[in-house]
Amino acid sequence: MTERFLRAYRLELRQIFRQWSYWLIQGLLVAYIVSTYGRYSFSAQELLWAGAGRNVMGIGTLLALMFAAFSAGRARRNHAAVLEDALPVGAELQLGRLFALMTAMLPFMASGIIVAWMAGPAESFWRGLPVYVLESGLSLAFVVLAVWLLDVTVGIRRWMYILLVMLWLGAIFTVMAASHPVSGAWVMPLNFTRLGYSGFNVYWERTTQGAFPWLLNGFYAGLVLLLFGLIVWAVQRRRLLPVSPLVYIITAGGLLIALGCYGVYGVRYMQTNWRVQFYNDPLVTNVYLPDSRPEPLPYAVTRYNIALDVSETPAFVVEMDVLNTGDVPLAEVSFALLNALRISTASVPYEHADDRLTLRPETPLAAGETLTVRLSYGGEVAFYSYIMASAPEMSSFITPHGIGLHHAVSWYPRVGISEMSAFNVNGQPAHIRLAVTGTDLTLVSNLGDGEGGVFEADDAYKVWLAGSPLIRTYPLMEGVTVIATDSIYPQLKLYLTPIFTQSLPVMKRYFPEEYRLGSPWERWNPYLTHNMASEIIYALVVDLLHADSSSRLTSDIAFFIALQVQYDDADVLRGVMAKLSKGEFESGISYFLFHIYSATAARPDTVNRLIDVYAAHGMDGTVPLVTAMREAYARLYLLPQAEVVAWMDAWIAENLGDV
């Protein structure tokens, strides 16, 4: 039997390897993946787990569908299926071919491996390889087995190639159901192609996704066992041969594993989706950006002393000085504080509901007076955010594998707002000290270089904390510190050094305030896609002087760098900044940069024309032009750059006269 199996294996392998189209497709796939992903500065692990790897799996499953259908249907196509059934052999003949086909499909993974190896570094490559091999192997095996089962039951016909392609397309389009709390939960795991969002993060890998990736792998591992058992059962039965009890055990085991993982996946998906979409869950709320920045309130916190113990259930002790900055006494002061964190003790009377903490001192807080408040609170921090075309992910969390505490989720009392918001209304910077105990993770914060888990800064508007075994801080150059991992820092350094060498003097002129930029997971910036440029934004800590930034400055710099990244040589941006240096900004530079970015799609000629208008007419001329461009965006978007400039010139001539 073994000999028959091996002979069938070798013969099938020879059949496939003799097809020139097989090698042509392999070559084309490698060329496409390497040319598409080889030029970006991804780390090897990210390439294997996210972009290139997902693409290889997606295209690989399509190719596997076609090759499997072609190979499995060969006997029937050649009118030899009945003759084969009459041969005095069991399932070993089919299994030999089946395993040969699986073997022949494995090289389809090679393009992902090649591009990842080219990107390096080796440590990142080896870290990512096992999961990539496992997941792509599961996907390819599932596809091959499913097609083979189709052949041994109903038979492959020519029109089924089209049907299989339509199923493949349908699997990809399951993402359209992703945001629905019920159907998304049960439809999303059916995307056997794995094409699409992967949720990889360079700092926390897949910690933010919880158990979802492994439940999905379990589901497909179960299906592979189930299909394998069904194929053997169907072949043996068709040939009137006995079926071994082991086949039943494998089939039943596969069915149980698949159903179990599918069920748990679906239920958890519904839970998290439900939490994010319906605000009332105490554990989960949405961070959102209000349309306008809130006005500062008549009180501010001038000092925070935060102690966080993460050894068991996270426990916080916060001491803060609240200053009445207004002219009238305050009977109560409000802060945002996450509902999931339950207050155990407080030095002043309080009320905590709907993410809002209200303190009511026994005597009203007089103008200019400072009140020292001490709070103890704790609870599990697992703050989920909506992710397009995927299950919600934790954006702020404390787990043994990683810590991510974004200021916007209000894990410490933030001045004045009840909704979770990235904006800051603390009227003045505070002295903030954060001491973290109970973890071996490497910790970083915007408060500077912490030693022994203690971070401290004099003039900070906010505080965020990140912890990971992979995370490091690297001094890129004087005044610029980068938070990154070993796997991405070499590329990050190559990428950032020329940018900051050239533009640091310009940036200092525009951002003279003391600030520190960037939390590693500020993914709310909608103008950056998931590539190295976005990782830079997440990774940057620009420490020009020594302290913190307001949200406005953070977005200013984000736009600055986004624009700079958009232009290959940054010449246009330097020109932009030189021209802008002639004026003052009523609404802040981020307003200007935002509109340049969104209204002109950052095309150099259109940007330059906008700058000309600014130089001649200031914001009074620029804002109406930008507004008109945004209103006509659907039409302008279709036009070549020269015609957009011509459209702008016509508008300028009609509304402003000459520039």
Next chain:
Amino acid sequence: MYKPVAWYEAKVIHGFSALLPALILPAFAAIGILAWKPYGHVPSMEDVLGLFIMALPLIGGLASAHLMSIEREENFDALRRSYPEPSWRLPLVRLAGTALLLALSVTACLLLLRVVGCYYTVDEVVRPALPATLFMMALAQLVNNLTGSQPVGVVAAVGYWVMEMQTGGEYTGILYLFRAAGGISDYTPEQNGAALLTAAFALLALNVGWSIRRRSMGG
């Protein structure tokens, strides 16, 4: 004489391999009726245009991926090549037959969309998608003819379409399939449409040329 030939070609062309992709558009419209009608939602012209621009080239490619290998896969290729017919006729007749099927599919889709209040004309929502559709049909047909294999033709059509979706025309430039849907480009939709039509006719000519060569070589 032409009637039996047309009847035979219609049967060969309009098998499940062509009918299945042709059903995508009517099926989408039917599902759309179920989803939109209860809420009174009327898809905008841009939405419907986007649907045709994205879907029609793929459907055309899939429906054409088997046309030139039917005789070879059914093992009567040599017999067919002995027929007293011009070599250029087979590729053109099969392309025309598929085009007819697609026209029926588009018509059914547009009629169904009227149920939810979409009274858009062919000129408004279908015409911009035609150059890319013809290009994909010619491409799939040529690959199918060169390889004699339907799966390879299918992979070529879907692979090309996916590559265009993913790269936004980075490798194809003026031949970008979805230029008519908008986006940043140095080419106008008219230039793009003209280039696609030219390329489609070039591929068709290659297809005809290859058919003539196969007959003359006897292989």
